[in-house]
Amino acid sequence: MCLGVPLQVQSVPTWGVALCGPAESEDGVRRVETSLLEQPPAPGDWLLVHVNIAIRRLEAPEARQIGDALLAVTRAAAGESFEHLLADLIDREPQLPPHLRPAAQALPINEPGRLYDGHTVTSGEVIIRE
DSSP states (O other): OOOOEEEEEEEEEETTEEEEESTTOOTTOEEEEOTTSSSOOOTTOEEEEETTEEEEEEOHHHHHHHHHHHHHHHHHHTTOOOGGGGTTTTTSOOOOOGGGHHHHHHSGGGSTTOEETTEEOOTTOOOOOO
């Protein structure tokens, strides 16, 4: 599995390169390739980075959510409390992204009340065929 991590730009020494690290940290500063971005980043910007290549710019709230989700996985694997890191997901049903909803609704197995493999589909639930 490949993951992108949110990193904050600390400096931009030259075109196509940014020195990035976790928020307000000088530890673990990485040299990140930024030439794929539409606009050059500036110090303080957040980037989604995969294998030291900036994939896209992030707004601060989204960077925080991604960072919290990654930390939650680490804490869950260690048997530690993590639920508070996923507060935006607690007490709500998962939702498909808007661009996938029409295709999912077109599948007959996703009709509410329909029995599928011994399970009754509820409203808003999506069954994925394997």
